[in-house]
Amino acid sequence: MNNQDFNQIHLNIQINIQNYSHSMASGFNNDIKQEANRFVDAIKPEISELITKLKSRAIACYDIEDFLSTKRDNINLNFLTDSGMDNDYIADIKNDILRLIASAVMNSFLESLFRNQKTISNADTNLFLN
DSSP, X not given: OOHHHHHHHHHHHHHHHHTOOOGGGGGGHHHHHHHHHHHHHHHHHHHHHHXXXXXXTSSOHHHHHXXXXXXXXXXXXXXXXXXXXXXXXXXXXXXXXXXXXXXHHHHHHHHHHTTTOOOOOSHHHHHTTO
């Protein structure tokens, strides 16, 4: 995996985090985003290694799921616990953060499979597909 690929994935993760909000934690959305970004920065080298292995087909999708699952406890949302938020909601938020990361990694991988394909962009070409 080259540096440009990783930067694109990291940018997608940051965009996903920036667009994230949780209705039960509306007063804490900025704090959640800040913690999510801190978490991503902490596991950045491991994500890079996983992406390289995924692209070389040395690992499968479930390996990424397993990796992210083992990192769930590294997401520090103690400020939500201190505010009295239910643990189930906190677990949902942690899973949302992990899903945002997994989505960016997997989408990047899937897009890399067919990079040389030209997209169909005009209406005349679409007529042949119907």
